[in-house]
Amino acid sequence: MKNAAIANEFVQFVPYNGKPATEKTEVRVLYDDDAIYIGAMLYDNNPDSIFTTLTKRDAGFEVDADMFMVGISTFNDGINSSMFLVTAAGVQSDIKGTTGMDDPNWDAVWESAVNITNKGWVIEIKLPYSALRFSKDDEQTWGINFLRAIMRKQEWSSWNHVNNEISGFTNQSGVITGIRGIKPPLRLSFTPYFSTFAQHDSENNSWTKGIRGGMDLKYGINESFTLDMMLIPDFSQVQTDDIILNLTAFEIQYEERRPFFTEGIELFSKGDIFYSKRIGSFPKEFWDVEDQLSENEELIENPAEAQIINATKITGRTKKGLGIGFFNAMTLQTVAKIRNTVTNEEREYITQPFTNYNIIVFDQNLKNNSSVSLINTNLIIPDNNYTSNVTAGEFLFKNEKQNYQFNGTAGLSQIFEEQAAVDLGYKYQLNFAKTGGNVRFGIAQDLVDDKFNPNDMGFLLFNNFVASEAEISYHMLQPHWKLLEWQIRFDSEYQMQYSTKNYMQWKIGMDMHATFKSQWSWGFFFDMVPLGEDDYYEARKVGQVFKQAPSAYAGTFFGSDRRKKLSFRAFVLYWKTSSAYNENTFRGRISPTLRVNDKLRFTLEIAPAIQNNNIGYVDELTDTIIFGKRDRKTIENTIITDFTFNDKMSVSLRARHYWSSAAYKQFYTLNTDGTLTENDHYDENQDINFNAFNIDMVYTWRFAPGSDLLIVWKNTVYDEGIVVLNDYFKNLNHTFSASQTNLFSIKVLYYLDYLYLKKKK
Structure with a gap:
């Protein structure tokens, strides 16, 4: 690597866009017939302050660790790129980048190693050509950029300057030339899997057991196109959906x-x-x-x-x-x-x-x-x-x-x-x-x-609408006073029904967000519907309108310095309508995160919502649509525990309890003109009390490149009744005694690369 040209003189993207990076970085690139090799020396005047928090693989940019990334656009189109990221703890992430959408779930097989020294930290990366798609041209011209993050400074810098006045990252890459005589390899890999599971249903005290097997196949049809096939898949390790009580029309x-x-x-x-x-x-x-x-x-x-x-x-x-x-x-x-x-x-x-x-x-x-x-x-x-x-x-x-x-x-x-x-x-x-x-x-x-x-x-x-929108915003692009960044936005939207051209709603709003030099963030938002809303969806009947009074909501959100061991995010929102029903809603969320050490992290999310005198659809009789006034309460609590043994082994535990209820106070008949008339004859019990409780525990060990062992436990409880329990802890206790399903599974995936197997022979 000593004779390779040096890429240095990194430029800040954040916080001082366009200014030189505060720490020196040197990158060298070499290649042979099999791979691209990248070596980087990331100098640091305080090497004992380098953030080395461990995370599971593919955590992407949302990590509390110093990191280095190389982004390569093999067709140099300014749109599509392959990004390979390594943290100072040695954890890998790979991301497919394209205009307006990054794909962190893309998974390539490559190698990396890091070492912290008294001068900073060193990284070596080997990118086999099987991880890239490129042309058969004798000489390659690739877009390339290198990115470095120093977490204690919240500083992001790049080799080729990324101007924050221009949208996009890949389109602001530099260029690497002189790569000659390399050929796209045969890209053929198999990832067979084997899994065994046991599922217990407490309602009938029954066990279901089984063995599954299947395979993923990837084949490079040519230098540009890849076939990806999945046979008899098993998604037992995938996180359970966060089911909610849905009383809307959507x-x-x-x-x-x-x-x-x-x-x-x-x-x-x-x-x-x-x-x-x-x-x-x-x-x-x-x-x-x-x-x-x-x-x-x-x-x-x-x-x-x-x-x-x-x-x-x-x-x-x-x-x-x-x-x-x-x-x-x-x-x-x-x-x-x-x-x-x-x-x-x-x-x-x-x-x-x-x-x-x-x-x-x-x-x-x-x-x-x-x-x-x-x-x-x-x-x-x-x-x-x-x-x-x-x-x-x-x-x-x-x-x-x-x-x-x-x-x-x-x-x-x-x-x-x-x-x-x-x-x-x-x-x-x-x-x-x-x-x-x-x-x-x-x-x-x-x-x-x-x-x-x-x-x-x-x-x-929903369909059957025409919406016209406009917005204007101001973005502070350089730090000023105590602010690192600040932006404010105003917007307006007018909607009408497509089929009739009738008015639906007119919304105006604004939002503001600021990040301070202390790394705290704060913002607020406001939205209003000054002329009310003609809702053509809530009645669940084509052409029937439900007229809603003018309304408005406002809220604020906060975030503390995520570099600290204890940090939090929070927001509150209040919504009110001018109707005679005194409808109002309070929503909030607070999410503290405790980073015990570089391996263990706890996150708690508490999200209450109280809707007083909420008006909504209930039922449809022969020639009558019934609406109701209800008090709704929702509390969602989630606890997430992440323990990372090393850069290849981790265990995560996610427990979520969701309680939502609706207690009806008055029923109405929806009139053809969209107004409501009290209905004292409808006497069906429409109260709802819904609980969902889920546990997802996943142990992951990447025991070989592209190969994983997963041990999974899932606990699932869904319980719904017509008796509203207004006490949260009574709901939690009731949930524990309800019927539940427990799933235990072990899954092994093994990555087989044709070229590697051929070389071994």
Whole structure:
């Protein structure tokens, strides 16, 4: 490494953008026929103050440790990059970067080592060519940048200056040339897995045991494209969804955490028409089974997810910047089992037949980090003669200075059902914005017609609206007075119903955020609907409006210095309406984190919410829609414990209790004009008391490159009743005595690289 050219003279990105870094950094790069080698000497005048907090792998930038990162854009397009990050504790993270979206779930196999000396710390990185995609050109020209973080100073610096007046990181990379004669290797790897599990259901005191096996396969079709296939997957280690009590008219969107569906999906996010949790999730008729029960019948089994048989992705980008993605997945027929309590006979009810999911996407890079895209999703249920097809186009145009952009999307949905006319809908969104400099602004319009429906494979809260938006903001780009950074934003949005052009709502708001030199942060926000809202969704009936009075909310949030052993984040919000019902809401959250040492960390999250006199939908009778006034209480407590043995072994324990209730005080009839009239005849008990309790404990050991041993324990309790328990601790005790499910599993994944095996022979 001594003879390699030195990359030095790092420049600050944060806090003093454009000024020289306070500590010296020297980076050297070498290569051979197998890999790129990076060596860095990160000098530090106080080496005993280097932060070396241990975390689990792939913690990304959210770590309390000094770190070094190299970002490589092998096609030098200013958009796509592979980022490899190592902390001073030796923990690796790898991230796929692209415009507007980083993928921390991308997992490559590479090597690194660190050592702290009396001069600072040293890092060595080996990036095998199998971890990169590059052309067959005899000489390579790659975009490259190096990033260093000094946590005690909260200083981030880079080799090639990253100007905070310009949006983006990869587009501000430097260039490395002179890499000659390297060839893209055969990229072929297998990751077979074996798992065993035991599940106990306390309701009927039964055990379910089993053994599973499957495999992930990755194959480099050529230097640009990769096939990624998953056979008979097992996601037992994935964190349980944070289920909540939903009394709204809209579906809850839960975060995708399954590895195959979070890694390498940046192309499939184009057009905003793909929501991967649709695959292998609730069967389409899961909630309809109860309505199929006859007299003397009971439901004995109703799987909450469809079994995925396999899933395949092909992704990549040509030398001319054309990105292509193909995705296919299949799920087995899912059935519920029903038993006759008199004859003991059992029958099956199909909740979802065999289903096939397809996506194809094209994304062309243009100059100035601009792009145009076309994506199509297609769902087919052959047994039902049902097809859902959604197509979307997307464009992003930026100017040469990267401080203005014009972007938009357009989509078309088509649903084909047997003996039914094609259900055709469309949407579009246009946005023009100034994205750089102190003063920034944006204007946008969104239109979704009353028939656009991407929800077989996508996620859309509601359709049938037109929204016009505008915002302006001011950003302080250099520290001043006691402030490191400060920004303030004002925005306004006007919505009307697409089908009738009727008014829906007009919102105006502002928010402010500041970070002080002490590393404390503070901000506040305010939003109001001065003309009230005409809500066309809460009644759950097409065309029926529910008129809501003018309302407003305000809140503030705080954050302490995360470098300290004890830090916290908190926010409070208060919402009030001017209606005669005296509706008001208080929400809050406080989240202290205690870092006991470099290995052990505790985080507690407490989130209460109190909604007084909340007005909402209750029921629909033959010709009457019933609304109700209710008091709602919600408390969510989460405890997270992370213990990291070393840079390859960790255990995490996450326990969450969620309690939410609704106690009704008065019922109303919703009138056709959207107003309410008291209804003293409706006497159904609609009170709800819901508890959810989950424990997720995962032990992870990366015993070889790309290979993991996982030991998992999951405890799950869901309990719902019509008797409201207003005491939190009574709810907690009641939850402990409710029926619960315990899952214990052991899973081993072993990474096999074809080239490595070939060399051993």
